[in-house]
Amino acid sequence: MDKVRIGIVGVGNMGKSHTEYLTKNQVNNAELTAIVDTDPARLEWVRSNHGSSNIQLFDNLEAFYASKAFDVVLVATPHYDHSAAAIQAFSHGYHVLVEKPAGVYTKQVREMNEAAAKSGKAFGIMFNQRTNPLYQKLRDLITSGELGEVRRTNWIITNWYRSQSYYDSGGWRATWAGEGGGVLINQDPHQLDLWQWTADMMPKRVRAFCSFGKYRNIEVEDDVTAYVEYENGATGLFVTTTGEAPGTNRYEVSGDNGKIVIENDTLTFWRLRTPEPQFNREFKGGFGQPECWKCEVPVVGAPGPQHKGITQNFVNHILNGTPLLAPGEEGIKGLTLSNAMHLSTWTDNWVDLPINEDLYYEKLQERIKNSTFQKETKELQLDVKGTH
Structure with a gap:
């Protein structure tokens, strides 16, 4: 071939x-x-x-x-x-x-x-x-050990502003039967994937607070704050909404050797001259902190x-x-995060990963049954209705 x-x-x-x-x-x-x-x-x-x-x-x-x-x-x-x-x-x-x-x-x-x-x-x-050199560079700095062990991830992605007229443009929009979710399933799949892909780890459990129709007359989530915990003791925060203006897109990852921030299409590495664990062991001066360098990391070719x-x-x-x-098999990872955020809100509790898939399906079906948009299920739909 x-x-x-x-x-x-x-x-x-x-x-x-x-x-x-x-x-x-x-x-x-x-x-x-x-x-x-x-x-x-x-x-x-x-x-x-x-x-x-x-x-x-x-x-x-x-x-x-x-x-x-x-x-x-x-x-x-x-x-x-x-x-x-x-x-x-x-x-x-x-x-x-x-x-x-x-x-x-x-x-x-x-x-x-x-x-x-x-x-x-x-x-x-x-x-x-994943083709964006910004996120490829971040993944490289983390997986190569340059940042040290990850301590915290924090993504605020609130620049998804959508008006009521956007949602009114199609009866399928922002419905459980038509889309299966709101900002998490429609706007955020890329960020949820990049969140776990760049850090090269999935959380062990999730506690989320989703608001459904908080800013718009819709039945799905349009505002989310989620807190996660990782196996190594690190924590993470994911905040997203379609009802806030002006919005923010800032992704920050902290590690033993400093922190990396992606914002406004730039990657900044706040690099510690001495790793924090080493500084903590050796420093005897009371108040003080490691020397830090602000490094603007060159990234060529964004957005890829x-x-x-x-x-x-x-x-x-x-x-x-x-x-x-x-790889297609990795699509389940970001979806696991959004499903866990929904399930945590629906049960008002922590959700351990991997999630209880049968419980999630059961609760999703309850919402589909009462959805304002009744999806035709007799045959495969082959059209894509609108942009994200």
Whole structure:
């Protein structure tokens, strides 16, 4: 194989975005050869805008899979259908690249991961923020030991402002049946993934306080404060909302050798000349603290190639065995964090990780049953309704 053929499931906003860069040959050794969507208007959009690209169009999944017109299935359906579409693709012998989030609840994502492992096919997830050199550098400074042992993580991500008119633009928005959550499942999947990926560790337990419809007339969470504890004794805080203006995006990680802050697209390392544990052992002067240097760490190329970068990495993995930057199996990690935050709020208690997946599913179904938007479940939905 010298070229990877790609078929897209769902050509809503994200599907259109993938279509654009693939048809412009912006991913080396890749070719978009097929698209499936149940909405005739979206297929017409492909014909009108990319009719000369020789893309085969389908209006049902069975014909799409039976065509064997591609090697990779790129899943760009609504959240609830990501896992089901991926499992179906694996069963037909295709490699799978799935949009984020991996799903809405970990039980379905675990089934997707199991199907991927059984298939032996390549499996990736569209965590495009992992291509950002800012976060790659932070992960390097932590995993290499430059920061020392992590003591605290703190991410305030409140610049997701959304007005009531945004939520009113579609009855599916911000509903348990339509999206399966609010700011955690819609806006924050990238940050929840980066939170655990850069620190290279998952919490052992979570205590969260989610407010549902605090700032807007919606049924899901729009304001969250979560506290976590790690196995090594470190703690963490994650604060997010869609109802605050102006917002903040500041990610801070403290360790034995200082702290690193990412804010305003810059990475600052407040580097201790002497590690804090050593200083504490040796210093006898009463009041005092380690000498600290403010280091502006150069980061070239931010924000990185984003979606195109993940797709290119996936193609390179298939053709050359290049390690995956965002293995699909890791999608369950960030989702575990958001599920744990919901469950902690619903039970008004700590939640240990791994979470009780059956309990989460049960409580989610209760909310779906009473949701203002009743999702059609008889067949797989193949459209993506709106942007994040």
